[in-house]
Amino acid sequence: PWSFTDSFQEQDIVVRFKWQRQGIPFGAATSYVHLEKLCEGSCATVYKGISRINRQLVALKVIKLEAEEGVPFTAIREASLLKCLKHANIVLLHDIIQTKKTLTFVFEYMHTDLAQYMGQHPGGLHLCNVMVSSLEDSYPLRHEGYFPLCMVTANYLLVFIYSIYDKNFGENLPLMMKLPLSLQAFFQSAGCIFVEMIQGQPIFAATSGGHEQLEKIWAVLGVPTEDTWPGLSKLPNYNPELVASRRPQRLRVICDRMSRVPAAENLASRMLTAFPRGRISAQDALLHGFFSPLPPQLYQVP
Amino acid sequence: VSPGQLTKKYSSCSTIFIDDSTVSQPNLRSTIKCIALPINLWLNQILLFCRDSDRSLDIFDEKSHPLTREEVPDDYYKHDPDHKHIYRFVRTLFSAAQLTAECAIVTLVYLERLLTYAEIDICPSNWKRIVLGAILLASKVWDDQAVWNVDYCQILKDITVEDMNEMERHFLELLQFNINVPASVYAKYYFDLRSLADDNNLSFLLEPLSKERAQKLE
Numbered sequence: 001p002w003s004f005t006d007s008f009q010e011q012d013i014v015v016r017f018k019w020q021r022q023g024i025p026f027g028a029a030t031s032y033v034h035l036e037k038l039c040e041g042s043c044a045t046v047y048k049g050i051s052r053i054n055r056q057l058v059a060l061k062v063i064k065l066e067a068e069e070g071v072p073f074t075a076i077r078e079a080s081l082l083k084c085l086k087h088a089n090i091v092l093l094h095d096i097i098q099t100k101k102t103l104t105f106v107f108e109y110m111h112t113d114l115a116q117y118m119g120q121h122p123g124g125l126h127l128c129n130v131m132v133s134s135l136e137d138s139y140p141l142r143h144e145g146y147f148p149l150c151m152v153t154a155n156y157l158l159v160f161i162y163s164i165y166d167k168n169f170g171e172n173l174p175l176m177m178k179l180p181l182s183l184q185a186f187f188q189s190a191g192c193i194f195v196e197m198i199q200g201q202p203i204f205a206a207t208s209g210g211h212e213q214l215e216k217i218w219a220v221l222g223v224p225t226e227d228t229w230p231g232l233s234k235l236p237n238y239n240p241e242l243v244a245s246r247r248p249q250r251l252r253v254i255c256d257r258m259s260r261v262p263a264a265e266n267l268a269s270r271m272l273t274a275f276p277r278g279r280i281s282a283q284d285a286l287l288h289g290f291f292s293p294l295p296p297q298l299y300q301v302p
Numbered sequence: 303v304s305p306g307q308l309t310k311k312y313s314s315c316s317t318i319f320i321d322d323s324t325v326s327q328p329n330l331r332s333t334i335k336c337i338a339l340p341i342n343l344w345l346n347q348i349l350l351f352c353r354d355s356d357r358s359l360d361i362f363d364e365k366s367h368p369l370t371r372e373e374v375p376d377d378y379y380k381h382d383p384d385h386k387h388i389y390r391f392v393r394t395l396f397s398a399a400q401l402t403a404e405c406a407i408v409t410l411v412y413l414e415r416l417l418t419y420a421e422i423d424i425c426p427s428n429w430k431r432i433v434l435g436a437i438l439l440a441s442k443v444w445d446d447q448a449v450w451n452v453d454y455c456q457i458l459k460d461i462t463v464e465d466m467n468e469m470e471r472h473f474l475e476l477l478q479f480n481i482n483v484p485a486s487v488y489a490k491y492y493f494d495l496r497s498l499a500d501d502n503n504l505s506f507l508l509e510p511l512s513k514e515r516a517q518k519l520e
Binding site: 027065067068069070071073076077079080081083084096098100 | 438439442443448450451452463464466467468470471474475478479480481482
């Protein structure tokens with residue numbers, strides 16, 4: 001899917017490096033050339049790079065290893081999941097390189113990420129298309145039995161990269177976004193991003209994690225009770241005095257742009273539902289009225 | 303005429319004999335006892351059919367990567383461990399690292415996957431390190447309170463964390479990072495273990511079902 005023709009600069013790079021292809025193995029650090037740093041997170045740094053095996057541009061996600069920990073379990077789970085997921089809308093994991101001090105994931109290269117893309121198109125996102133892509137992406141997860149492994153983690157798990165087809169521009173717009181993912185949290189995450197794409201601002205923007213984050217969420221969704229979340233009081237760490245009781249609010253009160261998009265508020269609030277089993281499923285979400293303006297062919301994206 | 307001692311307890315209309323192990327909450331002690339069985343079986347098979355198996359890998363060999371400071375005897379590859387020996391080794395690791403029974407079942411899945419993917423045989427010279435590697439990986443990706451590699455150096459005093467890291471790298475590469483265990487595979491291993499235990503007269507502890515135990519099992 002990636003084409004060199006849309007950037008002269010990158011073409012230069014390819015021309016400048018003339019390598020012999022024979023004998024360049026997968027899984028070796030020497031098979032890839034680091035170009036420039038793209039971004040740096042708390043546990044990994046992403047570089048733009050080029051593969052000596054097929055001369056394609058790649059994204060190199062370099063995870064620093066702590067000697068005492070070994071390979072972090074989040075990285076192992078991420079690699080395992082990405083290797084199983086082959087879908088047009090999920091970025092390809094080409095290769096994995098292990099050295100004593102680093103673990104590197106070699107991904108196909110994407111030109112922009114969702115945050116940048118939203119910044120470039122204030123109010124101009126065609127939400128139906130974006131949402132269909134992200135909902136379809138959760139399909140393979142549901143169907144291949146990832147549930148047990150995902151359920152034991154409450155941790156941020158995966159970097160998902162979506163390529164989204166925007167029919168208005170008639171071109172492929174590969175996007176990249178980062179989702180916190182345990183499967184139960186997946187739909188809430190997708191819901192958060194959905195609201196953010198409409199509103200242009202994060203819905204539960206907290207400066208610190210933990211309690212402040214919870215407060216922000218309860219302020220919108222209301223504090224869950226045994227009525228709205230059966231079994232709540234039996235959950236570990238449940239503390240009835242932690243938060244004062246709050247009633248849920250309508251999303252359009254907090255996000256004024258919500259009311260401008262037909263059926264968006266209903267879909268968003270069903271994705272954000274706190275009680276995991278009360279949340280809308282991927283299948284039902286795809287059939288939601290919000291997507292009714294879409295041409296049916298869009299559902300047949302491989 | 304006395305019916306004689308029944309060797310097995312059977313449920314009747316008035317009493318149900320049941321153990322306290324379920325697929326979602328297996329009993330730890332019984333499960334660990336059980337997972338020693340297939341390891342033992344694999345070893346016996348190898349010893350029966352190809353005494354001089356060379357389908358091994360250096361990284362798992364105890365001679366080149368000793369687990370203790372004691373001298374490894376020259377004929378180390380000939381001593382096949384019995385069920386008790388394997389059980390004790392696994393139990394030590396599980397109790398010291400406080401691992402769960404689910405983790406034991408996942409360990410077995412990874413063990414069998416490694417032997418298949420890497421096309422190696424488990425044998426007296428490598429079984430300890432292969433089992434250790436599988437436990438290390440299973441505990442890491444399965445338990446929420448992930449055990450770090452350095453924690454195993456506290457349990458097996460003479461190993462280095464560098465050695466553990468190197469073994470983990472090999473293990474992951476050989477598994478091609480496929481650590482996913484679908485629910486169906488997990489359940490299959492659980493029930494296979496139960497019938498294997500039955501065949502080997504190593505049944506899970508059966509006790510009459512009482513109201514309290516029924517509630518606990520729910």
